[in-house]
Amino acid sequence: xxxxxxxxxxxxxxxxxxxxxxxxxxxxxxxxxxxxxxxxxxxxxxxxxxxxxxxxxxxxxxxxxxxxxxxxxxxxxxxxxxxxxxxxxxxxxxxxxxxxxxxxxxxxxxxxxxxxxxxxxxxxxxxxxxxxxxxxxxxxxxxxxxxxxxxxxxxxxxxxxxxxxxxxxxxxxxxxxxxxxxxxxxxxxxxxxxxxxxxxxxxxxxxxxxxxxxxxxxxxxxx
Amino acid sequence: xxxxxxxxxxxxxxxxxxxxxxxxxxxxxxxxxxxxxxxxxxxxxxxxxxxxxxxxxxxxxxxxxxxxxxxxxxxxxxxxxxxxxxxxxxxxxxxxxxxxxxxxxxxxxxxxxxxxxxxxxxxxxx
Numbered sequence: 001x002x003x004x005x006x007x008x009x010x011x012x013x014x015x016x017x018x019x020x021x022x023x024x025x026x027x028x029x030x031x032x033x034x035x036x037x038x039x040x041x042x043x044x045x046x047x048x049x050x051x052x053x054x055x056x057x058x059x060x061x062x063x064x065x066x067x068x069x070x071x072x073x074x075x076x077x078x079x080x081x082x083x084x085x086x087x088x089x090x091x092x093x094x095x096x097x098x099x100x101x102x103x104x105x106x107x108x109x110x111x112x113x114x115x116x117x118x119x120x121x122x123x124x125x126x127x128x129x130x131x132x133x134x135x136x137x138x139x140x141x142x143x144x145x146x147x148x149x150x151x152x153x154x155x156x157x158x159x160x161x162x163x164x165x166x167x168x169x170x171x172x173x174x175x176x177x178x179x180x181x182x183x184x185x186x187x188x189x190x191x192x193x194x195x196x197x198x199x200x201x202x203x204x205x206x207x208x209x210x211x212x213x214x215x216x217x218x219x220x221x222x223x
Numbered sequence: 224x225x226x227x228x229x230x231x232x233x234x235x236x237x238x239x240x241x242x243x244x245x246x247x248x249x250x251x252x253x254x255x256x257x258x259x260x261x262x263x264x265x266x267x268x269x270x271x272x273x274x275x276x277x278x279x280x281x282x283x284x285x286x287x288x289x290x291x292x293x294x295x296x297x298x299x300x301x302x303x304x305x306x307x308x309x310x311x312x313x314x315x316x317x318x319x320x321x322x323x324x325x326x327x328x329x330x331x332x333x334x335x336x337x338x339x340x341x342x343x344x345x346x347x348x349x
Contacts, residue, residue: 128268156314175323182266182328183285
């Protein structure tokens with residue numbers, strides 16, 4: 001790192017010293033290192049956009065809140081509905097974006113492809129190039145989804161990776177890997193487990209966890 | 224229905240809401256991914272270049288991400304396909320059943336017609 005880079009956080013701290021409030025600054029850099037180039041750029045970009053009146057800090061905050069508090073629960077609701085409503089399931093498979101829109105879910109992407117697990121086929125999603133993920137349906141991708149380990153291995157040894165997630169598939173089941181490498185986004189419709197016949201959508205949504213919708217595991221009924 | 228028994232099944236339909244006028248390939252067509260290594264932002268993973276598969280579906284026409292990445296408008300739009308490959312054709316030492324598959328999105332300008340039927344089933348499960 002060069003010595004003459006802008007010390008953004010120092011500048012902010014200085015400004016605070018003269019403000020009418022007092023608080024402990026966030027300390028994301030526990031290792032004592034400087035913020036990364038990307039953090040500084042991202043911060044500077046947000047401030048510029050705010051100054052130009054294009055976005056507000058409140059909008060950014062709201063967006064982060066949605067990603068953490070709302071989006072992660074949408075996928076479970078959508079797939080639970082597909083489990084109980086065969087017509088909706090068909091529409092979800094035919095045109096995922098339109099089916100989600102029926103439920104008031106705006107995916108904010110061009111297209112969603114739903115793929116269904118059957119007794120013969122197990123689907124699993126990866127983005128080998130980066131971390132493409134149906135964020136408006138599942139929230140932010142988990143760390144493992146973005147890891148080089150998962151991204152590089154699941155395409156050539158999916159069964160070994162699945163096993164590490166506790167998912168062992170018999171040889172007669174075809175493993176169908178989807179590399180989410182361009183403009184589509186994907187969600188898995190798992191098989192509905194036995195013992196859920198009289199469950200309502202809300203109960204079903206609870207076993208449709210994030211990982212089941214990415215395909216690294218399958219929904220299970222606690223016994 | 225298994226993939227192995229699906230040869231005579233009806234073909235999937237192209238998307239109705241992301242039209243791809245003048246698309247060069249149809250569902251089930253055997254294709255080969257071009258083995259090229261141009262610099263720049265490319266959405267075609269290295270590991271699939273030079274590999275053969277079949278068109279699984281036509282996704283529609285989208286603004287070209289290879290242009291968008293550099294601030295251009297991405298026009299004219301490019302037709303995007305999903306291509307299905309047999310794992311054993313992608314990884315010669317693949318350790319798993321011969322019927323395991325991998326699918327991904329490939330833009331038309333990265334595809335060429337393959338000499339013949341690659342033996343990759345194109346029917347989707349369900």
